Amino acid sequence: MRQMLLAAAAASLVLPAHADEKAPIPSPGEIAAAAPAGDWVAIAPSDLLVMDLTPDAKGKPRRVVIQLMPPPFSQGWISNIRKLAAARWWDGTSVNRVQDNYVAQWGDATEKKALPNGLVAVPEGEYVRSYAPAMFSKVWTYGAPGDAIKPIYPSPPASSPVTSYVDPYAKGYAFAGGFPFAMTIKFDPNAGSLVRRPETVWPIHCYGAVGVGRNMSPDTGSGAELYAVIGHAPRHLDRNIAVVGRVISGIEHLSSLPRGTGDLGFYEDAAERVPIASIRLATDLTAAEQPKFEYLSTDSDSFARYADARANRRDPFFITPAGGADICNIPVPIRPASAK
Amino acid sequence: MRQMLLAAAAASLVLPAHADEKAPIPSPGEIAAAAPAGDWVAIAPSDLLVMDLTPDAKGKPRRVVIQLMPPPFSQGWISNIRKLAAARWWDGTSVNRVQDNYVAQWGDATEKKALPNGLVAVPEGEYVRSYAPAMFSKVWTYGAPGDAIKPIYPSPPASSPVTSYVDPYAKGYAFAGGFPFAMTIKFDPNAGSLVRRPETVWPIHCYGAVGVGRNMSPDTGSGAELYAVIGHAPRHLDRNIAVVGRVISGIEHLSSLPRGTGDLGFYEDAAERVPIASIRLATDLTAAEQPKFEYLSTDSDSFARYADARANRRDPFFITPAGGADICNIPVPIRPASAK
Numbered sequence: 167m168r169q170m171l172l173a174a175a176a177a178s179l180v181l182p183a184h185a186d187e188k189a190p191i192p193s194p195g196e197i198a199a200a201a202p203a204g205d206w207v208a209i210a211p212s213d214l215l216v217m218d219l220t221p222d223a224k225g226k227p228r229r230v231v232i233q234l235m236p237p238p239f240s241q242g243w244i245s246n247i248r249k250l251a252a253a254r255w256w257d258g259t260s261v262n263r264v265q266d267n268y269v270a271q272w273g274d275a276t277e278k279k280a281l282p283n284g285l286v287a288v289p290e291g292e293y294v295r296s297y298a299p300a301m302f303s304k305v306w307t308y309g310a311p312g313d314a315i316k317p318i319y320p321s322p323p324a325s326s327p328v329t330s331y332v333d334p335y336a337k338g339y340a341f342a343g344g345f346p347f348a349m350t351i352k353f354d355p356n357a358g359s360l361v362r363r364p365e366t367v368w369p370i371h372c373y374g375a376v377g378v379g380r381n382m383s384p385d386t387g388s389g390a391e392l393y394a395v396i397g398h399a400p401r402h403l404d405r406n407i408a409v410v411g412r413v414i415s416g417i418e419h420l421s422s423l424p425r426g427t428g429d430l431g432f433y434e435d436a437a438e439r440v441p442i443a444s445i446r447l448a449t450d451l452t453a454a455e456q457p458k459f460e461y462l463s464t465d466s467d468s469f470a471r472y473a474d475a476r477a478n479r480r481d482p483f484f485i486t487p488a489g490g491a492d493i494c495n496i497p498v499p500i501r502p503a504s505a506k
Numbered sequence: 507m508r509q510m511l512l513a514a515a516a517a518s519l520v521l522p523a524h525a526d527e528k529a530p531i532p533s534p535g536e537i538a539a540a541a542p543a544g545d546w547v548a549i550a551p552s553d554l555l556v557m558d559l560t561p562d563a564k565g566k567p568r569r570v571v572i573q574l575m576p577p578p579f580s581q582g583w584i585s586n587i588r589k590l591a592a593a594r595w596w597d598g599t600s601v602n603r604v605q606d607n608y609v610a611q612w613g614d615a616t617e618k619k620a621l622p623n624g625l626v627a628v629p630e631g632e633y634v635r636s637y638a639p640a641m642f643s644k645v646w647t648y649g650a651p652g653d654a655i656k657p658i659y660p661s662p663p664a665s666s667p668v669t670s671y672v673d674p675y676a677k678g679y680a681f682a683g684g685f686p687f688a689m690t691i692k693f694d695p696n697a698g699s700l701v702r703r704p705e706t707v708w709p710i711h712c713y714g715a716v717g718v719g720r721n722m723s724p725d726t727g728s729g730a731e732l733y734a735v736i737g738h739a740p741r742h743l744d745r746n747i748a749v750v751g752r753v754i755s756g757i758e759h760l761s762s763l764p765r766g767t768g769d770l771g772f773y774e775d776a777a778e779r780v781p782i783a784s785i786r787l788a789t790d791l792t793a794a795e796q797p798k799f800e801y802l803s804t805d806s807d808s809f810a811r812y813a814d815a816r817a818n819r820r821d822p823f824f825i826t827p828a829g830g831a832d833i834c835n836i837p838v839p840i841r842p843a844s845a846k
Contacts, residue, residue, distance in 0.1 A: 264762075290825060332672040332673070398835060406825055491675075
């Protein structure tokens, strides 16, 4: 049993409640699974990028599905990515670098392939956006999540049971469109010493995040060279590289690839590269071919309860709830739409 | 170039300084590489567990080296692990579960193999230890790192350039013996309202951490069933499962294994399991066979500068230093001793 029960700690099997509890306390996964259909949001095919690697050694297909970032974030790079996919530019390129606990990176290994016309050069200022209230229904700051901006300070005392959502990389964060974002939070001198306002907002590098390779500043990359995070969140890349989306299905086809033995995980032998058969927007596939996914609305009460359960695991395997969680350890639940 | 430069963001290549800088600003890797030999600490062979998987499909050896946790942490489980290795108990067992962004887990798939005599049952109280000043030379709390306990509150204002080391999972943390630890920090009513003291301390689940599978509480596991973290730090497992060490070499042999397609990443077909040829304490290998590693002393000024650079990347690729880092994004530098 020990294997299954360690497993249960992560994957939220339905397990009996503790004897001393009146009723089972649901795990995060159980809370998401029990969410009403109305709490799930369908992802538009126009926001899905479908990457098919060539089949593996056993002939099994390897499809990776990427959800593109919603407006107003990273839209310049995303418009380039749509053009590159429409031009079938990635077909015949490859995954060229897999660095353990960091990224899997793909594009044109020769770095000589001509780019399609009409790509835009996006300024560095686009790594962040000014906060607008319409962007997010809830902003979480130091302290507990809430419908309104909560005072960041004073923080709860060390003895407080209040869940901690502190983040060493930002003073506040929020979820929107199924994505996590971090933000600066600034004092509002007109609204009392404890009132803070979000200032700038940016998408972050959690597991599965897809970013845009670039040259040295002020270059910001075109979007032709992409990577997916396959390790602990490299949040130091936030605001330094464009995040354009995240893998929502099939990341194991990238994360389980052999690590490159060259510097930085590049494959030393061209034969080691993993060929990309095609990358398409789902809207360029036939209706039958289009993958269909949905995410748990981050504005829903179900998500709030899910996030609280991620930070305070009370399902039977656990004996000491953490009392907090980092934003990358609160992955937004995503499932095939057919699961409805 | 864009591939190499994105790569540089992670792996700290030596790169020319910005034109507007007087001298190159070293990356974290450069700071560690430049540390004097005296800042590096040899890891005793008696603290190294050497796991050899059977060679891969191309006949290449697959060696995973694990550094065991130093006293006083998790010593009951570690004494069991030493007995299991001495009894060659794991030889012929296998890696049975690989769950993406979570763990690779090994042990006896049949769960019927008799355990050696003399294993101890360790109480749950051993998941944490009471803090003793001798354990750590430096404790980092909310705020900046320091030689002494720093007040946790008031926290720096949002506009402060002070590096943030906040952790949603604990009020303080420290490094010792090359390992990261988290701790509760308690008010000291005898020492003024801003003085806090560490209370309990525990090892944490960062990438590569090795833990002990267990049944439901109060079982704590024997140590025969082990897992290594191969994804974003599952800190919610801290204080709920024993952490006994971490992989210091060869984790790619676990993290790049095919993900299991069964529930929780278990291999559905026994043929998918990855056989373990042997697991030995390094002291049971010949001197010639013993791996030799050293870590950058976490008490050294070199490590303090390395950690600061992890939290504030100023090397040329970066344009916006994060201003903070989570403890699992400050991996302790480890290298083969031959690198000296």
